[in-house]
Amino acid sequence: MRKVIGIGETVLDIVFRDNQPIAAVPGGSTFNAMISLGRSGVPATLISEVGDDRVGRFVTDFMRHNGVDPLHMSLIPGAKTPLSLAFLNEKNDAEYIFYKTTPPQGRGVNIGSPNEKSNQPPLSWGGVGLQLSSDDLVLFGSYYALNPDTRQQVKAVLEEARRQGAIIYYDVNFRPAHCHEVMRLMPAIMENLEMADIVRGSREDFETLYQIGEAEKVYAEKIAYYCRNFIYTDSDRPALLMASDGLRREYPVKKEQTVTTIGAGDNFNAGILFGILRQGITRQDIAQGLTAVQWDSIIAEGQQFAAEVCKSIYNYVSEDFGQAKRATLPTK
Numbered sequence: 001m002r003k004v005i006g007i008g009e010t011v012l013d014i015v016f017r018d019n020q021p022i023a024a025v026p027g028g029s030t031f032n033a034m035i036s037l038g039r040s041g042v043p044a045t046l047i048s049e050v051g052d053d054r055v056g057r058f059v060t061d062f063m064r065h066n067g068v069d070p071l072h073m074s075l076i077p078g079a080k081t082p083l084s085l086a087f088l089n090e091k092n093d094a095e096y097i098f099y100k101t102t103p104p105q106g107r108g109v110n111i112g113s114p115n116e117k118s119n120q121p122p123l124s125w126g127g128v129g130l131q132l133s134s135d136d137l138v139l140f141g142s143y144y145a146l147n148p149d150t151r152q153q154v155k156a157v158l159e160e161a162r163r164q165g166a167i168i169y170y171d172v173n174f175r176p177a178h179c180h181e182v183m184r185l186m187p188a189i190m191e192n193l194e195m196a197d198i199v200r201g202s203r204e205d206f207e208t209l210y211q212i213g214e215a216e217k218v219y220a221e222k223i224a225y226y227c228r229n230f231i232y233t234d235s236d237r238p239a240l241l242m243a244s245d246g247l248r249r250e251y252p253v254k255k256e257q258t259v260t261t262i263g264a265g266d267n268f269n270a271g272i273l274f275g276i277l278r279q280g281i282t283r284q285d286i287a288q289g290l291t292a293v294q295w296d297s298i299i300a301e302g303q304q305f306a307a308e309v310c311k312s313i314y315n316y317v318s319e320d321f322g323q324a325k326r327a328t329l330p331t332k
Helices: 031-037 056-063 149-166 176-195 201-210 213-225 264-281 283-288 292-309 321-328
Strands: 004-007 011-017 020-027 045-050 073-076 083-089 096-097 107-112 121-125 137-142 168-173 200-201 230-234 237-242 246-252
Touching: 004 031, 004 149, 011 056, 020 031, 020 056, 031 045, 031 056, 031 137, 031 264, 031 292, 031 321, 045 056, 056 073, 073 321, 137 264, 149 168, 149 176, 149 283, 168 176, 168 264, 176 201, 176 292, 200 264, 201 213, 201 230, 213 237, 230 264, 237 292, 246 292, 264 292
Parallel strands: 004 045, 004 137, 011 083, 045 073, 137 168, 168 200, 200 230
Antiparallel strands: 011 020, 083 096, 107 121, 230 237, 237 246
């Protein structure tokens, strides 16, 4: 079966309500999506790093338990696994404070000398060679994909994914805390858009990056030149799809009671990737242009995953939900 490879930061989320901690769970934007995919029976692995400490070992054990291969997780000696404090407001949305240290021995990726046969550099993360195949899916985004400390390594993985014909999904997820870095990071953002087959972003992302909130204007002026397939989300307002051949679709969000919205966007991403796998959609299919019916089914999966994660304090879909989804996947 095709696999999904995620690239992103891993943290321990400590969740607060009324300034009191109510949960401590492994997290990170891509991490959350990968756990939900693993619970849903999708072969999944995460490229990331944690400290070689008690929290880091807890995180990798949690991944194994939930069907996510930690093969490419780097445990950095002497480093502390980052923490994220999430303070819930009256709408169950979170305000974040992050605590992290720079790994004293650098990142866990190695880009070696060119291979004599392929003339391409061997790529490894966590000390293990990275294997990518045609029509695998790669999920990446957030500041991790732009951070100068990780940019070279992320770009190397994306370039390998492109060479191998994998589907690349970019979740912009640009937080206001980094707004002062926009000009410096813009070249990397444009590279990410150009390498992506599908781009997903929120109103907040584009207001922060471009001071533009209108979906059509964002697509026409900032996205379409690089990537033709764009999904725009805006909290509990309808999600919008703008795709090749002028396809435009709107998807209302069902109103439901939420425990917390932490992980909603991350799990929307997971559902989109699950929908692509469930329908057997290839990179060639995406390049040729998906039909409205195909997109409707894909977006429906994204909304189901997002709605499910809002029902609990955790960052991922429930194991029962994952088991039900597992039964709908193709066997090959």
